[in-house]
């Protein structure tokens with residue numbers, strides 16, 4: 047990782063509570079997963095100030111291929127903060143920021159996503175799932191944050207996910223808990 051990006055991430059960690067960012071270990075996990083699995087089209091729901099987007103796009107840049115579409119609904123503070131941080135990271139060519147409310151704001155292109163990272167309000171996950179399922183293919187990975195910290199709030203979502211016959215599920219005790227669903231057929 048370029049020292050400029052490392053120091054930007056370290057700096058952003060000082061305001062993680064204010065911007066509800068993922069912890070660094072989750073960032074590292076996503077980064078390594080992307081380097082290994084080499085997804086090309088990634089969707090993130092919940093940009094905040096761009097901290098997780100920078101971890102994701104850094105791996106895409108290392109892979110020399112791939113693009114992140116990231117959606118944020120907060121126009122006043124978090125969307126512009128992400129614009130500033132993404133510009134400072136030098137990773138703008140790997141990231142398209144979308145101002146809007148998911149799932150309505152899910153981009154029309156690309157048609158399918160190889161990976162989706164869900165890290166937004168905990169009461170709309172079923173709506174996100176409905177919208178993203180038709181945008182997955184065999185091998186697509188859905189990573190949902192807060193699977194342990196917000197276990198109770200996410201219970202209806204877990205129920206839906208566990209009923210999906212064509213997905214394998216694993217719960218990882220990393221950061222706030224990551225539910226990883228891989229489409230197997």
Ligand SMILES: C[S@@+](CC[C@H](N)C(=O)[O-])C[C@H]1O[C@@H](n2cnc3c(N)ncnc32)[C@H](O)[C@@H]1O
Pocket residue numbers: 065066067068091092093094095096097098099117118119120124146147148149165166167170
């Ligand atoms: C937990 S924070 C995301 C943190 C970010 N992933 C990171 O680690 O840097 C959740 C963000 O999702 C945004 N949000 C919540 N519901 C949303 C929705 N339905 N569509 C788009 N953004 C949403 C909030 O404004 C907030 O900035």
